[in-house]
Amino acid sequence: MPTEPPLPPEAAGAPEATRGRRPSTTRADVARAAFGLFDRQGFDETTVDEIAAAVGISRRTFFRYFESKRDVVWGEFDVELVRLRDRLAEAPDREPLLDVLRRSVVATNRFGAGELDELRTRMVLINTVPELVAHAAVRYEAWCAVVAAFAARRLDASPDDLGPQTVARAALGVAMAAFARWAGGAADDLSDEVDRAFRLLATGFDEARLRT
Amino acid sequence: MPTEPPLPPEAAGAPEATRGRRPSTTRADVARAAFGLFDRQGFDETTVDEIAAAVGISRRTFFRYFESKRDVVWGEFDVELVRLRDRLAEAPDREPLLDVLRRSVVATNRFGAGELDELRTRMVLINTVPELVAHAAVRYEAWCAVVAAFAARRLDASPDDLGPQTVARAALGVAMAAFARWAGGAADDLSDEVDRAFRLLATGFDEARLRT
DNA sequence: TCCCATTTTGACATCAAGTGCAGGAAATGG
DNA sequence: CCATTTCCTGCACTTGATGTCAAAATGGGA
Numbered sequence: 302m303p304t305e306p307p308l309p310p311e312a313a314g315a316p317e318a319t320r321g322r323r324p325s326t327t328r329a330d331v332a333r334a335a336f337g338l339f340d341r342q343g344f345d346e347t348t349v350d351e352i353a354a355a356v357g358i359s360r361r362t363f364f365r366y367f368e369s370k371r372d373v374v375w376g377e378f379d380v381e382l383v384r385l386r387d388r389l390a391e392a393p394d395r396e397p398l399l400d401v402l403r404r405s406v407v408a409t410n411r412f413g414a415g416e417l418d419e420l421r422t423r424m425v426l427i428n429t430v431p432e433l434v435a436h437a438a439v440r441y442e443a444w445c446a447v448v449a450a451f452a453a454r455r456l457d458a459s460p461d462d463l464g465p466q467t468v469a470r471a472a473l474g475v476a477m478a479a480f481a482r483w484a485g486g487a488a489d490d491l492s493d494e495v496d497r498a499f500r501l502l503a504t505g506f507d508e509a510r511l512r513t
Numbered sequence: 514m515p516t517e518p519p520l521p522p523e524a525a526g527a528p529e530a531t532r533g534r535r536p537s538t539t540r541a542d543v544a545r546a547a548f549g550l551f552d553r554q555g556f557d558e559t560t561v562d563e564i565a566a567a568v569g570i571s572r573r574t575f576f577r578y579f580e581s582k583r584d585v586v587w588g589e590f591d592v593e594l595v596r597l598r599d600r601l602a603e604a605p606d607r608e609p610l611l612d613v614l615r616r617s618v619v620a621t622n623r624f625g626a627g628e629l630d631e632l633r634t635r636m637v638l639i640n641t642v643p644e645l646v647a648h649a650a651v652r653y654e655a656w657c658a659v660v661a662a663f664a665a666r667r668l669d670a671s672p673d674d675l676g677p678q679t680v681a682r683a684a685l686g687v688a689m690a691a692f693a694r695w696a697g698g699a700a701d702d703l704s705d706e707v708d709r710a711f712r713l714l715a716t717g718f719d720e721a722r723l724r725t
Numbered sequence: 726t727c728c729c730a731t732t733t734t735g736a737c738a739t740c741a742a743g744t745g746c747a748g749g750a751a752a753t754g755g
Numbered sequence: 756c757c758a759t760t761t762c763c764t765g766c767a768c769t770t771g772a773t774g775t776c777a778a779a780a781t782g783g784g785a
Binding site: 397398399431434435436437438439442455456457458461463464466467468469470471472473474475477478479481482485487488494497498501502503504505506507508511512 | 610651670673680687693694
């Protein structure tokens with residue numbers, strides 16, 4: 302038991318001397334097939350059996366690649382979370398708390414033109430399908446934990462204190478608002494929208510500025 | 514089709530001359546039985562069959578009283594939401610946006626000593642059981658919609674604009690933080706904690722004030 | 726080359742949440 | 756006693772998710 306026990310297939314980057322039978326597909330392939338079906342017939346109307354059939358694996362094997370049907374939508378979220386944590390940790394101590402947060406969140410969510418379409422599809426699903434809206438909360442908790450930990454460090458407090466907790470959840474809130482607006486087509490540039498959202502937060506929602 | 518079609522039993526207050534067979538139990542009774550089981554064996558470990566058996570109804574009937582097992586936890590949330598909307602609507606136009614919000618949320622969540630225990634149980638479940646954490650997001654969306662509508666009115670904007678959306682989600686965030694801390698035992702007085710959370714938000718999370 | 730350890734896969738069984746439907750049971754008014 | 760209304764129930768069915776166990780594939784060593 303030297304390494305990770307329940308890590309999904311192809312998690313390690315090195316395709317070195319693999320010992321046993323090799324995986325018949327990849328998470329990415331499964332996700333691709335799933336997205337195709339989601340696009341055509343919707344999330345709820347797509348059964349796990351259909352996805353599995355589309356990739357040529359059994360239903361049981363699907364659940365070895367993804368813990369649940371919902372998780373298909375969340376691609377590399379875990380990785381991005383680590384990147385956010387690192388960015389927050391690297392920020393200079395003198396920079397104001399919310400500035401660091403704003404810069405880091407914006408930076409973490411810069412995507413190439415090629416990724417934007419898929420990201421939008423994902424975000425639309427996440428903000429639209431009730432089951433995914435619900436499940437998102439679980440993922441966002443991890444995000445909050447990262448931000449709360451950072452705020453706690455900055456404020457010399459415990460992550461469970463009111464300060465870090467409110468900062469984290471409020472930050473999550475404004476970020477969600479920005480993302481939802483971008484996914485819904487109400488905003489053109491994701492980075493801009495996130496930036497504006499965090500600036501509003503930093504003003505304490507000053508009514509004069511809110512009207513702009 | 515004059516009134517509501519899918520309204521749960523005992524929704525109307527007047528127990529007047531009821532025509533057909535009368536309901537064999539009430540939502541409150543079902544909820545009570547369910548909470549008892551949740552307390553003893555946990556939410557996931559309690560099946561709908563068990564709850565139904567405890568109240569002496571069939572599994573099928575349970576789903577006529579509650580849309581899902583999750584919904585049992587959410588008691589009178591819809592009613593409280595209406596109260597919040599009314600309170601927000603009644604606030605004087607001169608009072609600052611966040612002050613109205615703070616006052617209204619605090620006022621809406623004043624509970625008598627008798628209700629606090631049950632409320633705490635509920636909140637612990639909602640913040641603890643993954644399935645309920647997830648489902649809470651769906652309920653909170655309705656809350657956000659109410660707040661966003663209020664903010665939009667105040668700012669003479671659309672509820673979908675960035676201002677109202679960020680205000681609503683940030684407000685939700687700080688409120689959740691306060692509630693979670695109270696439910697977890699980190700705060701003694703719910704109203705106080707909510708009040709403090711909103712005051713932090715109104716300062717734009719000024720670092721000096723955050724350290725208190 | 727043959728066997729073994731390792732890893733993935735698949736078939737099967739099982740459980741629990743929901744849902745649609747058809748019919749039965751209780752209550753009221755005539 | 757009958758008609759009507761309302762509620763309850765049992766059953767079949769779909770779907771997501773999980774446990775178990777044996778078979779298939781693959782590399783390493785004797």
